[in-house]
Amino acid sequence: MTDFAATRTQFHLPEGVIYLDGNSLGPLPRAAVARVARTMQDEWGEMLITGWNKAGWMDKPMAVGNRIARLIGAEPGSVAMGDTLSIKVYQALASALEINAPRKVILSDSGNFPSDLYMAQGLCRTLGDGYSLKIVAPEEVMEAIDETVAVTMITQVDYRTGRKHDMAAITTRAQKKGALTIWDLAHSAGAFAVELAKAGADFACGCTYKYLNSGPGGPAFIYVAPRHQDRARPALSGWQGHDAPFAFDLDYRPATGAERMRVGTPPILQLAALEASLDIWDTVDMAALRARSLALTDQFIAGVEAACPTLTLATPRDHAMRGSQVSFRHPEGYAIMQALIARGVIGDFRAPDIIRFGFTPLYTTHDEVAKAIEILAEIMAKSLWDRPEFKTRKKVT
């Protein structure tokens, strides 16, 4: 059982703030500042170039990947750190398309994070030759997986609504139709226990600056299922993914395993911050995390619905379909979020009408949720937003 009162003390949380935006940028682990300073002073400063071996920098992408593997149900050695999520999506897509030739369709949904779609569009244009991206509505994904689909590229949890796709069902359907799967875990890793290996996923990618609290611009990760590791071609074939990077051969020859997905020099300072966060994560039981996450989101949904009748829930009530965030719709969502932030409740707004709140058991408490509901209720009660004269005045101005 995880002691969430204890994990909370390990984060710096500013005075007077209820932070419900850890699904966008996680807070600072208290130990991270000293950890990064130590990396800079004792390793970079003192070891200089020898830090690549002496301090183990060269091995960090796979060593840190192994710590993330537990959180996402991945086999040891199957997760490599580096670059950004968009880059890792590109590598996964290019690999999957080559493995699953001659199929040429990437299937995704309109709830996917746009950068994934942009990267797919860029790849299709580079590939030419009939490759295309097909975008359907989220609820149409299952049916749209047919024998023409080379790979599905799905973000498990919708960044706006918090709706969670059924990874096992989609993966099973894809396997039946001969399609491969790429799962974007941006809003999954650290939000609940992901079970990549159990579901039979082919590839996955994610970022670490949300639920995993690595700080702004922390490195991404990529998962390659063991059965694909030695045939996946990293389209971005950089020297750190070479079988012998320091042989300086003129020809590329991929490393064995997921390590071939490494590209350039790993970001050691950002990795050090991530490691400070993973020290906390190592103590967390994922079942307890999920139970607390659902209790927090249930509390928020019930409280807000009781107190704010004009807000419309955008997040599924069904636990099986919910990530670790709650979103409501309101035509004046932007102004409502501004009012909340002015009162110290930090969530965010996503156009056109969504106010979004992340619930992160490592540091969010039930007391904070109760207080956030109270403040939101006050704002909604005092506001003119739901009165007809407000709308009239808006039209005049």
Place this chain on the structure above:
Amino acid sequence: MTDFAATRTQFHLPEGVIYLDGNSLGPLPRAAVARVARTMQDEWGEMLITGWNKAGWMDKPMAVGNRIARLIGAEPGSVAMGDTLSIKVYQALASALEINAPRKVILSDSGNFPSDLYMAQGLCRTLGDGYSLKIVAPEEVMEAIDETVAVTMITQVDYRTGRKHDMAAITTRAQKKGALTIWDLAHSAGAFAVELAKAGADFACGCTYKYLNSGPGGPAFIYVAPRHQDRARPALSGWQGHDAPFAFDLDYRPATGAERMRVGTPPILQLAALEASLDIWDTVDMAALRARSLALTDQFIAGVEAACPTLTLATPRDHAMRGSQVSFRHPEGYAIMQALIARGVIGDFRAPDIIRFGFTPLYTTHDEVAKAIEILAEIMAKSLWDRPEFKTRKKVT
């Protein structure tokens, strides 16, 4: 005139070490530790998600790029930070090939850093359709630029020998033959004044952890000449390079200018370390830097050649053809470098026979060079490496 005694005090240099490997990993700027800690505590810790606007994180890739622009002779707004050098090479190559269609040949040389070649090989395979990488000897580059070449991809300074290509001459030749140019400035940026705009370069890329001292895994940069900025297609089309990233459109539409080359979330901690280094660079006169660099390398070449007759100079004597490093060849180069490191002189070894020394005027002194020559001479004099019985014994063991 730059005060190099003053710049030296702004770096942490370990006791008892003569560091001649700043061409591989620059040392720690003293101010960087506090700068990164401040970014973590005052920005990430206190501002949380609002740091993207309040602390200017979102604008860092272009703002920092503008500070590097001065060092490489680039127009304001033409340099974007992010990712790694390999990724930026891929973007430059993909853009150049599309601009210069229907030509399909990438020309490079065997002295190029292998990762550039690997990225080109990966791109050609993704493009298919007859795209190819042609590799010639460094001295054959000029002649090999003909009407079939779409783009030349040249690292200005050879990472092994320190031989410097003539950027102006190669670019002029390329223009005459209708080829575009991509310059890898890994061993140029911060080594001497690069003049991209003056030479008429089309694209350039570089890293910041060598002469620019941003620390292990610091971000790369990409230069796009203004005339190409609004038609260059970033093959890696991520949301940070979108014209309106927070509109979350489903379709990619590139930002104006070089900013379209941004991909994912920028590495704010690594950028903070780089900024501490750029505070020092802002005080440096590039002509003075070059004069001191040549004086240091001249001193080393003359001293070593006088004292160590069995070492063969691999670096050009001609100033116009020399970067800011000196390399010597010796069959026992690896063992010689190990002996040097044991005596506190840090350079590095590149197979099969090169010992390599970087000279970085911001912190390397003539006294250090004299001492390094003395130590190297002692090692060579005492060693058995050049005696026939050593070679005989080696064969026996």
